[in-house]
Amino acid sequence: MSVTAEHPAERTRGRLRRWVPPATHFALPMGLAVLVVVGTFGAARSVTEQGTLTGAGLALAVAGALTLGWRDRGPIAVAAITVAFSLLYLALDQPHGPHVIAPTLGLFHGMLRGERRATLTIAAIGFAVLWLVLPLRTDPGPVDVVHVAAVAGWLGVTLAVGELWRQRDERLREQKRTREAEHRRVGTEERLRIAQDLHDVLAHNLSLINVQSGVALHIVEQRPEQAGIALAAIKEASAEALAEVRHVLAALRAEAPAPRGPTVRIDDLRQLVERAATSHLDVQLTIEGEAPVPASVEHAAYRIVQESLTNVTRHAQAHEVRVVVRRGEDGVSVHVEDDGRNGAAQVPRPTQQRQSQDLPAETSGSGLDGMRARAEALGGWLRAGPRETGGFAVRAWLPFTTAAP
Numbered sequence: 001m002s003v004t005a006e007h008p009a010e011r012t013r014g015r016l017r018r019w020v021p022p023a024t025h026f027a028l029p030m031g032l033a034v035l036v037v038v039g040t041f042g043a044a045r046s047v048t049e050q051g052t053l054t055g056a057g058l059a060l061a062v063a064g065a066l067t068l069g070w071r072d073r074g075p076i077a078v079a080a081i082t083v084a085f086s087l088l089y090l091a092l093d094q095p096h097g098p099h100v101i102a103p104t105l106g107l108f109h110g111m112l113r114g115e116r117r118a119t120l121t122i123a124a125i126g127f128a129v130l131w132l133v134l135p136l137r138t139d140p141g142p143v144d145v146v147h148v149a150a151v152a153g154w155l156g157v158t159l160a161v162g163e164l165w166r167q168r169d170e171r172l173r174e175q176k177r178t179r180e181a182e183h184r185r186v187g188t189e190e191r192l193r194i195a196q197d198l199h200d201v202l203a204h205n206l207s208l209i210n211v212q213s214g215v216a217l218h219i220v221e222q223r224p225e226q227a228g229i230a231l232a233a234i235k236e237a238s239a240e241a242l243a244e245v246r247h248v249l250a251a252l253r254a255e256a257p258a259p260r261g262p263t264v265r266i267d268d269l270r271q272l273v274e275r276a277a278t279s280h281l282d283v284q285l286t287i288e289g290e291a292p293v294p295a296s297v298e299h300a301a302y303r304i305v306q307e308s309l310t311n312v313t314r315h316a317q318a319h320e321v322r323v324v325v326r327r328g329e330d331g332v333s334v335h336v337e338d339d340g341r342n343g344a345a346q347v348p349r350p351t352q353q354r355q356s357q358d359l360p361a362e363t364s365g366s367g368l369d370g371m372r373a374r375a376e377a378l379g380g381w382l383r384a385g386p387r388e389t390g391g392f393a394v395r396a397w398l399p400f401t402t403a404a405p
Contacts, residue, residue: 026069032101033065039098057094060085064102071106075113076122082106083126090130104158111162112169119162123155196370200303200310202241209234236275264302266293266325266332272302273323276309282320283309289327297398300374301325301332304382307367308336308394316340316392331380331399339391371396 040053040061064085071078082103089099103126110119130151213234266287273285293301305323312318318340326333368384375382375396382396 026066029066029068032068032105033062036061036065036098036101040095042097053095054092057089057092060089060092061094061097061099061102064089064099068102068105068109071109075106075110076115076118079103079106079110079115079119079122083122087126087129100154104154107155107158108162108165111159112166114166116163120159123159127152127155196374197303198245199370200307202245206241209238265295265298266301266327268302269305269323269325272306272309276313276321281313281318284320284322286322286324287327288325291327291329293327293332294400297332297378297400300378300398301334301396303374304334304371304394304396305336307371311367312336312338312340312392318391330401331397334396334398335393336395337387337391337393 037058040058064082067078067081067085083106086099086103107119107123110122131148269285269287273283277283305325309321309323312321316338318338321336321338324333324335326335368382371384371394372382375398378398379401380396380398382394384394385392387393
C-alpha cells in the first residue's frame with residue numbers, strides 16, 4: 001500500500017483555511033468598522049470635554065471591530081480581545097463612542113456559542129479593570145456612580161440576551177431534530193404498512209390463483225364451463241396483484257404521490273368474497289350497520305378479512321366460511337369462522353388436500369401477527385383459535401377512539 005505525502009504548500013493552505021475565516025464572515029466587521037470610524041469622529045467633534053481622538057485610539061476601535069471576523073473560529077478569544085481593545089481605548093482617554101459595539105457583540109457571541117463560564121469571567125474581569133482604567137485617564141474626575149451602573153446594566157443585558165438567544169436556538173434545533181425523527185418514524189411506519197399491505201394482497205391473490213388453477217386442472221375435462229370460471233378468477237386475481245405491485249412501486253419511486261388514505265373499504269369486501277369463493281368453498285358475507293367508519297378502521301377491517309380468507313384458502317381445507325362485519329357507533333367488529341380441518345366432522349376432499357399441499361405452510365404465524373398488529377395499532381384487539389364445534393375463528397374489535405379520520 002502506497003502513501004502519498006502531502007505537499008508542504010497543501011499543508012500550509014490547510015492551516016490557513018482552519019485559521020482564516022471565509023470572506024463572508026468579514027461583512028459584518030467591515031460594516032461595523034466603517035460605523036466605528038464615522039461615529040468616533042463624530043463623537044470627537046461633539047463631545048469637547050472628553051479626550052482628543054488619536055491614531056492609536058482609532059486603530060484600537062477599528063481593530064476591535066475587525067476581530068469579530070473570527071467570532072466563529074474562537075468566540076472566547078474574540079470576546080477577550082474586543083474587551084481588551086475597548087479597555088485600552090478608554091485608558092488612552094479617547095472619546096466615548098461606538099467602540100463599545102465590538103465588545104458587546106464579542107460577549108454576546110460568546111454566550112451564544114454556549115461558552116457561558118468563560119464569557120462571564122471575561123465580563124467580570126473587564127468590569128473590574130474598568131475601575132482601574134478610569135483613574136489612569138489624564139482627567140479622571142470623580143467616579144460617576146450612574147455611569148458605573150449603566151456599564152453594569154449594559155453588561156447584564158448583553159449577557160442575558162446572549163443566553164436567551166442561545167436557549168432559543170437550542171429549542172429550535174431540538175424541535176428540528178424532533179420533527180426529523182418524527183418524519184423518519186412516520187416514514188418507517190409507512191414502509192411497514194406498505195410491506196404489510198403488499199404481503200396481504202400478494203398472499204391472498206396468489207393463494208386464489210393456486211386454488212383456482214387446481215380446480216381448473218381437476219375439472220377441465222369433465223366440466224369445461226366451470227374451468228372457464230376458475231380461469232377468469234385467476235385472471236382477475238393476477239390483475240389485482242399486478243396493479244397493487246405497480247402502485248406500491250410507483251409510490252416508492254416517487255412516480256406518483258403517496259396515497260393519503262387507505263384504498264380499500266368495508267364495502268369492497270363483497271368483491272373480495274366473490275373472488276375467494278370456489279366450487280369447493282362457500283363464503284358468506286354479512287355487513288351490518290350504517291354508521292360512518294374512519295378510513296383507517298375500514299382499511300384494517302378489510303385487511304383482517306383478507307388475511308383470514310387467505311389462511312382459510314391455504315391451510316383450512318374448509319367447505320364453508322362465514323364473515324360478519326358489524327359497524328357500530330364506537331367501533332367495528334370482525335368475525336371470520338370456517339369449518340376447516342379443525343372441525344370434528346371435517347372430511348377433506350382429495351382435490352382440496354392436494355391444493356393445500358401445493359402451498360408452503362406459514363409456520364411463523366406472520367399472518368396472525370400482522371392482523372393482531374393492525375388491531376392493536378388502533379387500540380383494539382384480535383383473538384384467533386380453534387372453535388369448540390370444529391374449524392377456526394378470528395375475532396377482532398377495532399375502536400374509533402384512536403383511529404385517524
